[in-house]
Amino acid sequence: MDNIVVRTRRLTKRFGRRTALDDLDLDVPAGVVLGYLGPNGAGKTTTIRLLAGLIRPTSGSAMVFGFDAADQYDALQRRIGYLPGDFVAYPGLTGAQYLTYFAHLYGGVPTERIDLLAKRFDLDLGVRIGALSRGNRQKVGIVQAFMHDPDLLILDEPTTGLDPIMQREFRELLRETRDAGRTVFLSSHVLSEVEAVADTVAILRAGRLVTVQSVQDLKDRARRRLDLTFADVPPLERIRCVPGVRELTVDGRVAHLSITGSTATLIKAVAPYDVTNVVSHETDLEAAFLDYYSSEG
Structure with missing residues (x-):
């Protein structure tokens, strides 16, 4: 029916x-x-x-x-x-x-x-x-x-x-x-x-x-903001190679970035570099909506 x-x-x-x-x-x-x-x-x-x-x-x-x-x-x-x-x-x-x-x-x-x-x-x-x-x-x-x-x-x-x-x-x-x-x-x-x-x-x-x-699904598609704290200098080139990574900046031992899609590949890539803390900023619908519009031009 x-x-x-x-x-x-x-x-x-x-x-x-x-x-x-x-x-x-x-x-x-x-x-x-x-x-x-x-x-x-x-x-x-x-x-x-x-x-x-x-x-x-x-x-x-x-x-x-x-x-x-x-x-x-x-x-x-x-x-x-x-x-x-x-x-x-x-x-x-x-x-x-x-x-x-x-x-x-x-x-x-x-x-x-x-x-x-x-x-x-x-x-x-x-x-x-x-x-x-x-x-x-x-x-x-x-x-x-x-x-x-x-x-x-x-x-x-x-x-x-x-x-x-x-x-x-x-x-x-x-x-x-x-x-x-x-x-x-x-x-x-x-x-x-x-x-x-x-x-x-x-x-x-x-x-x-x-x-x-x-x-x-819309929120998962949007960019997520992450703060990764390392025991030493963040491996910037390694992070940049991860698909979906955008807006990468560094403040001391903390790498600030945004990423689209799953974060699993990123976490696997940086795991050997002694990550001491990961902070994920929750994506809300407003951020997903605005990101959808900006990413689609």
Whole structure:
């Protein structure tokens, strides 16, 4: 049985002469959090709007739960929770009024479910949305996206304006959503957030998909920084000969370097030279992401 929730084939969107998304082929299986990464203008929001059925592709297809996102929006509406990056709501309504309106669109949502989410994010539903801070308005959007327990969450910069405590709470909600077997398509510039919750990342550049990897594989691919302390003068020429070694400098008996790929060859090469200490600086997703872009030109 096909467990692919999102499947795009040669998905392309042009705005006039500008190509915002170019031949995107991407499969997102059920029960995962996919982090969708790229710099501004890479095509992330365009992809999200196509998946949400808000715009039509120039060519290609975007299938969600087997339905065409562009032509069968009504069949998908109750199965998708969507939070745009520029979330706005009716400023004259209270949070409760706004969410009740959307609850009807979703075919009914228990009041207890809305209240539970609001309490979890410390959101006062009795205040007019126009009087809320940016962070609290974002909380309204989060509750709106999650309150009907959709099978797919499509989230564009969801933690904009949230304080660190609420960001942590949101990450926990994402983990619970994945553990319940639902799928999350998450675009975020907060790479620590993506690293904390994503199973897989897809990276865009200039409208084209350049890689899909697990978070760990992407980190393993990135350069690691090492400090090697020797009992005597570091064997620089021996270290330089090791594949993947970059940015080698020396401070007394300590060799500072970065290396891509496995460190096993390096450790084997320097073992005869009386290494007294090895310090490895853990690679995070941000470093891996930036290194991927720089190494790919």
